[in-house]
Amino acid sequence: MSDRSSELFARACACIPGGVNSPVRACHNVDSEPLFIREAHGSHIVDADGRDYVDFVLSWGPMLLGHDEPTVTRAIREAAARGTSYGAPCAAEVELAEAVIDAMPSLESTRMVNSGTEATMSALRLARGITKRNKVLKFIGCYHGHADPFLAAAGSGVATFSIPGTPGVPEAVVRDTLLAPYNDLEAVKAAFEAHGDDIAAVIVEPVAANMGLVLPKEGFLEGLRDCTRNHGALLIFDEVITGFRAAFGGAQARFGIDPDLTTFGKVIGGGLPVGAFGGKTTYMDHVAPKGEVYQAGTLSGNPLAMAAGLATLRLLKMKDYDALEAKTRAFATQMRDILASQGVPVHVPTIASMFCIFFSENPVMNFADAQACDHDLFTSFYKQMREQGIFMAPSGFETGMVSFAHCDNDFEKALDAARKVRF
Numbered sequence: 505m506s507d508r509s510s511e512l513f514a515r516a517c518a519c520i521p522g523g524v525n526s527p528v529r530a531c532h533n534v535d536s537e538p539l540f541i542r543e544a545h546g547s548h549i550v551d552a553d554g555r556d557y558v559d560f561v562l563s564w565g566p567m568l569l570g571h572d573e574p575t576v577t578r579a580i581r582e583a584a585a586r587g588t589s590y591g592a593p594c595a596a597e598v599e600l601a602e603a604v605i606d607a608m609p610s611l612e613s614t615r616m617v618n619s620g621t622e623a624t625m626s627a628l629r630l631a632r633g634i635t636k637r638n639k640v641l642k643f644i645g646c647y648h649g650h651a652d653p654f655l656a657a658a659g660s661g662v663a664t665f666s667i668p669g670t671p672g673v674p675e676a677v678v679r680d681t682l683l684a685p686y687n688d689l690e691a692v693k694a695a696f697e698a699h700g701d702d703i704a705a706v707i708v709e710p711v712a713a714n715m716g717l718v719l720p721k722e723g724f725l726e727g728l729r730d731c732t733r734n735h736g737a738l739l740i741f742d743e744v745i746t747g748f749r750a751a752f753g754g755a756q757a758r759f760g761i762d763p764d765l766t767t768f769g770k771v772i773g774g775g776l777p778v779g780a781f782g783g784k785t786t787y788m789d790h791v792a793p794k795g796e797v798y799q800a801g802t803l804s805g806n807p808l809a810m811a812a813g814l815a816t817l818r819l820l821k822m823k824d825y826d827a828l829e830a831k832t833r834a835f836a837t838q839m840r841d842i843l844a845s846q847g848v849p850v851h852v853p854t855i856a857s858m859f860c861i862f863f864s865e866n867p868v869m870n871f872a873d874a875q876a877c878d879h880d881l882f883t884s885f886y887k888q889m890r891e892q893g894i895f896m897a898p899s900g901f902e903t904g905m906v907s908f909a910h911c912d913n914d915f916e917k918a919l920d921a922a923r924k925v926r927f
């Protein structure tokens with residue numbers, strides 16, 4: 505049997521670092537080579553050899569409606585025929601901004617960018633500009649894109665200065681990044697006691713979905729809200745994954761928290777490159793040209809990406825999120841029971857249309873717990889599921905995604921495959 509993916513990967517490795525344009529895709533973690541994808545429709549993707557898979561990656565989150573959703577695809581096609589970028593304002597930017605503000609309880613004003621990374625780096629610059637402070641507190645194992653200040657390594661103690669997590673990030677930059685374990689309010693309080701008058705912002709994934717899936721403990725997000733407010737720091741919700749997924753109104757609607765700034769990506773663009781940051785007008789008025797904090801983008805708000813985002817949000821607004829959550833929960837529960845019956849330690853946390861398979865004796869509450877999972881078991885599971893036509897994220901530190909296009913057959917196929925896995 506020919507293997508187009510292997511052929512393409514060999515060629516890719518000669519002209520792209522590691523053969524991929526984003527590292528986790530390389531499948532190193534699971535001792536595999538990437539599948540090259542030819543096309544995707546609904547809940548399914550097809551690889552370069554024509555093999556079909558049920559997709560639980562969904563481009564790492566954006567495709568909440570499924571791939572090639574007809575209304576979204578039509579909107580993109582029609583927009584493309586009118587030109588793809590003007591470098592001048594267009595109506596679709598206003599409409600998307602209005603739609604995002606309408607959906608998100610805390611938002612009064614928003615600026616479009618081209619990725620989640622741009623959104624978080626811009627939100628942090630804004631928080632620093634407003635507060636005239638330098639430091640940011642982030643949580644170990646949370647991911648906020650690849651901008652320098654967020655690439656601080658785990659491992660140093662709470663409220664101690666961190667070290668760069670990657671070569672190329674100057675120590676001077678991450679010196680201002682404070683780290684705390686997820687779900688650890690005491691560590692946050694200690695950081696504020698030590699550095700409170702220089703902390704510009706706390707940034708958090710309100711549901712942590714980049715160390716596997718870790719839910720916030722009761723009171724954790726409320727505690728962050730109180731702590732930041734008491735110390736004059738801004739609370740930034742990074743809703744790049746949870747926005748329009750944890751609920752249509754994001755995690756902020758789901759948990760009833762009022763963050764100062766919020767960042768978006770993934771679902772907001774319906775599969776095209778869109779990010780956004782926003783918040784109260786009093787904060788957003790500091791952004792240029794209204795204010796003094798500079799931020800810009802040649803392709804920001806381009807009509808093609810806006811059309812995809814707008815069509816996506818308009819459809820999502822009418823969807824039954826509760827029904828999708830119930831389906832996802834039923835799937836996760838069955839998956840856990842099947843794997844547990846095979847004698848492996850397993851936890852399958854789930855919320856909204858997200859789930860994650862942790863091979864662990866104990867529930868995972870933070871990054872250290874996630875690291876302590878049995879990643880060899882995950883690798884074995886991943887490979888056997890893929891051989892049976894189930895496409896999962898190629899790492900135990902990622903979150904499984906379900907779309908409105910997933911049907912009972914898709915879940916059954918995945919559960920059947922899990923029944924056949926041998927550890």
Ligand SMILES: *Cc1c(COP(=O)(O)O)cnc(C)c1O
Pocket residue numbers: 618619620621622624647648649650709714742743744745769770779
């Ligand atoms: C994916 C992600 C980002 C980065 O978004 P990109 O579009 O990949 O730059 C930031 N924050 C969170 C929570 C994410 O999941």
